[in-house]
Amino acid sequence: MRILYYTGKGGTGKSTISCITSIKAADLGYKTILVSSDPAHSLRDVLRVKVGREVTKVIDNLYAINIDPVKEAAENYSIIIDYIASVLKARGIDESLAYEIASLPGMTGVVTMLKLNAIAKEGYDVIVIDTVPSGEALRYLYVPTIIGRISRKIMKIAMPFVELGKVVEPLAGIPAPSKEVVKKEVELLEMFEGVKDLLLNRDVTSLRLVTNPDSFSIANARRAYMQASIYGLNTDLIVVNKVLPEEVRGSYFNEWLSEQQRYIEEAVNSFRPIPVKFLRLFKRELKGIDDLRKAADELFGDGNPTEVYHKGEAIKVEYRDKYLEVTYPAPFISKKEIEVERVGDELILRIYTDAGPVDLVIPLPAIAFKLSLKKAKLINGYLHLYFGE
């Protein structure tokens, strides 16, 4: 099974490229599902087929679904939201505000992840995910880890009481969750572990970045690549979309053409060794299966879009002489300045990049919990963290 996760700045062509990829995969004979969590119903616009909350057949081998995170959460996970809200309320947070915090925006990502976990069990060969713009989407990918950790903490507090069958509200004023909540929590925890294993498996999941030949979307893609690397996700392809064709030379778009060529060079250089594919700006919007199929032939040719185009390095952990060294590939951190702060079992890095400050939350391996951070160094695109006793 392959999970192809497309992201990029808004308007660059995520939905279009996701559709193109899905059609190509389906035409090659893979049983494919296209998943969108975009509330703007973009699949319907691009495919010209009505896609709703139920799995819809689009063409042979191709299915699509539009997840509605809010409805999904309300139907399946309201019990958890109620509980989180009650915890927040017990801490003096106003009830309606507590619900706001417990439901959104994190819940959107959580629910998408859970849905992905369910879809992954349905026997598709390829799952193509058309996401919301990058920053958000990547945080969602990280959500399973965060929630897993929160859940474990809640469980630790709750378990003794639940096993005794008592409903008590002691312990620093935190309400004990009901048996039902705990059951749901355990279920969730297992699902999160499952989805995390899928996402971090480099043979299964590939992140693909869609960009246009302009400075903003390239900077956005760079940042997404950086975050993804740190979260341990494999980025295997960059798609530069909406490239002006040579035939506009000498026209009104002449300067755009020269500028684009400069940005294309920049994109190729900055993502090396990740392969870059190009798709021209068509004469009009790409709508419907026929248009998309033509574009698929231009983008992938005789190739296979389900291939793992590139396998980058993962996080490396080495233990030697009572020193633990964790090496994160951190492309594009051009060392302006880095602030490191350790909060419990996570490391918060504030990196001042050309594109402005980026906060990164790095999960530490369990082995590092007992150790303290001694040194953090950036050497040739690798962030080396040293932990000692």
Ligand SMILES: Nc1ncnc2c1ncn2[C@@H]1O[C@H](COP(=O)(O)OP(=O)(O)O)[C@@H](O)[C@H]1O
């Ligand atoms: N290569 C292309 N040529 C022409 N129009 C394109 C191309 N790629 C995308 N578009 C158009 O650009 C707009 C935004 O694309 P879309 O896929 O919805 O972006 P996103 O999902 O990233 O917001 C749509 O109107 C789409 O038809």
Ligand SMILES: [Mg+2]
């Ligand atoms: Mg879209």
